[in-house]
Amino acid sequence: MKTSRLPGFYKLPIIERVKVVKDFANLTEEEVSLLLNTGSLPLSLADKMIENVIGVFHLPFAVATNFLINGKDYLVPMVIEEPSVVAAASNAAKMIRSGGGFKASTTPPVMIGQIQLTKVKDIEEAKKQILAEKDKILEIANEKDPILVKLGGGAKDLEVRVIDTFKGPMIIVHLLVDVRDAMGANAVNTMAEAVAPYIEKITGGKVYLRIVSNLAVKRLARAECIVPKEVLGGEEVVEGIMYAYAFAKSDPYRAATHNKGIMNGVIAVALATGNDTRALEAGAHAYASITGRYLPLSTWEVTEKGDLKGFLEMPMAVGIVGGATRSNPLARLAIKILGVKTASELAQVMVSVGLANNLAALKALATEGIQRGHMKLHARNLAIAAGATGELIDLVVERMIKEGEIRLDKAKKILEELKRERKSIA
Ligand code: MEV
DSSP states (O other): OOOOOOTTGGGSOHHHHHHHHHHHHTOOHHHHHHHHOOTTSOHHHHHHHSSSOOOOOOOOEEEEEEEEETTEEEEEEEEOSSTTHHHHHHHHHHHHHTTTOBEEEEOOOEEEEEEEEEOOSOHHHHHHHHHHTHHHHHHHHHHTOHHHHHTTOEEEEEEEEEEEETTEEEEEEEEEEEOTTBOOHHHHHHHHHHHHHHHHHHHOOEEEEEEEOSOOTTSEEEEEEEEOHHHHTSHHHHHHHHHHHHHHHHOHHHHHHHHHHHHHHHHHHHHHTTOOHHHHHHHHHHHHTTTSSOOOSEEEEEOTTSOEEEEEEEEOOOOSBSTHHHHSHHHHHHHHHHTOOSHHHHHHHHHHHHHHHHHHHHHHHHTTOSHHHHHHHHHHHHHHHTTOOTHHHHHHHHHHHHHTOOOHHHHHHHHHHHHHHHHHHO
């Protein structure tokens, strides 16, 4: 009987773990070598990043072109499995470039650490005590990270909130920590844990959770752009995009997809640079519903001249030091290709890419639809999978699109026909 109950699995050398999985899933030698083909992330390194490692998973690594942000040119590394996203980002960045490029900014890199205080007798009194002891609490927090403090970061302030829950009222202390160039979750969690006993002591309450909030409203990134109407294809396209935006603004079903298009760009850069994609997704969607209604993260308007103006603001908790940004050699390389010097600069690039992907999606949706571009790439992949090489790839693609049938069996059939035609000519 197969069992996934494998005590001590985590302690085995990687190769032994692979043997266990090989037996469990009847893997062939070829399949095992796929797992162990690690490329630029050595197994020994991967094994230190997470637990129970049995291989390294690969995704395409691309660069988006044409990005001009605050007057500086960037080649933007993107890691993603979905066709068209990189092409869309590059195309949109080209249009935005003709309107002067992106203007991007960030707030200081301040993350929130939450400390959940329960079971206090007098909520108002406890609140006062915490605020009165603010300096001491910040001091305890900062003792935990003298290096961050030396770099100009550290715990800077705190806020005290009272929330009503089905377990009664609770005090939620927000520790506001400037994390400089780190993503910051580790620094914040350490500080939140460090101050909890003191908060319990001064209030007589009981602390349960001490953890970073992914709704990073103090760490926002913003990008805006103006796209000349001629570049977009005229007034009609601008109008179509405004209709698309109106739809998203009034319908959460559409807003979710609108925001997904933004995250296509944001997450691809996050993956390339070794950042925590789940933290970004959580922050983005929580921010999208911060008013109580789920809204599009970007806004679009028409300027007096009839051009299109876009704006995107969202939490952007990303780092360029610590975690996988440093341990994964390809993530380090991505940061070098980007040439960003601070986490805030990385956040500015990412919010710009999000806006670019949003523009590309809205333009395609408001005009020819997204399937045409998608299908071309899809058809190309199918042609290659069918065995086409060299110029035959494009010929197979063209014929599949012309005949409106984009499937592997069709690609194979066309390829055979083309080969026969060629033979008969020769
Ligand atoms: C597909 O990955 C993303 C889009 O659906 C985004 C959108 O609809 O705005 C095209």
